[in-house]
Amino acid sequence: MFTYKNFAVRILDGMTSSLARWGGTSRYADIGGQVHYVDFGGPADGPPMVLVHGLGGSHLDWSLLAPRLATRFRITAPDLLGYGLTTPDHRVSTVDANTDLIDRFIHQVTDKPVVLVGNSMGGLIAARQAAKHPETVSKLVLIDPALPLVPRSRPDVAATMILGRLALPLLGRTILALGRRGRTARQQVRETFARCCVDPSRVPENLVAALVELIEHRAGLPGADEAFLASARTLLAINGGRRTAWAALNDIAAPVLLVHGEQDRLVSVGSAREAARRLPQWTVDVLPGLGHLPQIEAPDRVASRMLSWLG
Known part of the structure; x- marks a missing residue:
């Protein structure tokens, strides 16, 4: 009989070898229910670092970058609600719900x-x-973050249309299913x-294989599509x-490093440049020749920049 616990155990058994490639331990x-995360280790006296993946992502999004940072930091990477190896288990997966998850993860x-990050x-x-819990964050690193679209920017038309259609209440699940068909x-x-x-071609084949394994394991997971759609809509x-979104960023007291791929097709580099204009206290670095996932496409460059800024 299907149970979320048995499903998670089967996935964990299958993914152990994949996680071992990156030096991480699955926990x-x-x-408020079981939440999966990967402990990438680090020096016992190193500052703690938490890595938060994006829409449709998982702990594997950090599998190349984390080992390069674990020389100085104690690193953990949770799977958000309904992503990776964290089963939905009837939990909502809005941005607010996942922000609450990260807050509780930091405390617990x-x-x-x-x-x-x-x-x-x-x-x-x-x-x-x-912004909401400044006592929990010493420094903040944003890598191609989801920022508001700015006028005259040039987002990828196809990607924008897909995300917009997913937000439609009655069509989202159908569009996801059609996207997987065949x-x-x-x-x-x-x-x-x-x-x-x-x-x-810069993405290592063993990372591609691990992601394939994860997708295949999640294929029959009830609630996964609903989790993705709830996140996308919010x-x-x-x-x-x-106006409200930009104003909220002014409430961040911690030092901020924003790293953005210049050729990002999902979040226009224009939004990062607008952040630099609106928030001069932030450090904003635009990386030429990179897209929306620079931590995967060029982990050495991103790690070097982060370690330099973090001091």
Whole structure:
């Protein structure tokens, strides 16, 4: 009989070898239900660092960057609600719910304050955590975060249309199902990297294999599509209120490093440049030749920049 616990155990058994490649240990924490995270280790006296993945992502989004930072930091990477190896288990997966998850994760699993790092939607969640709970965040690193669209920017038309359609209440699940029809897990992974990377050939084959394995394990997971759609809808709703969204970023007291791929097709580099204009206290670095996932496409460059800024 299907149970969420048995499903999670089967996935964990299958993913252990994949996680071992990256030097991480798979763990679970009880945070209003089981939440999966990967402990990437680090020096016992190192500052704690928490990595937050984006929409449709998982702990594997950090598998190349984390080992490069674990020389100085104690690193953990949770799977958000309904993502990776964290089963939905009837829990809502809005941006606010996942911000609450990160807050509870910091309090229950790590020593606070932490260096909080977020990519894409994870960047929005990390920014909201830093603004709402400043005592939990010592420094904030945003990697191609989901920022409000700015006038005259040039987002990728196809990606924008797909995300917009997913937000439609009655069509989202159908669009997700149609997007998977006739496509193998490997094709889905390759298409994602083609959209998110400037040069998908930079992604190591063993990471592609681990992502394929994860997709295949999640194929029969009830509630996974609903979790993705809830996240997408609230993400669009938050950034759709541009004035409020930009104003909220002013509430962040921690030092901020924003790293953005210049050729990001999902979040225009124009939004990062607008952040630099509106928030001169932030450090904003635009990385030429990179897209929406620079931590995967160029982990050495991103790690070097982060370690330099973090001091």
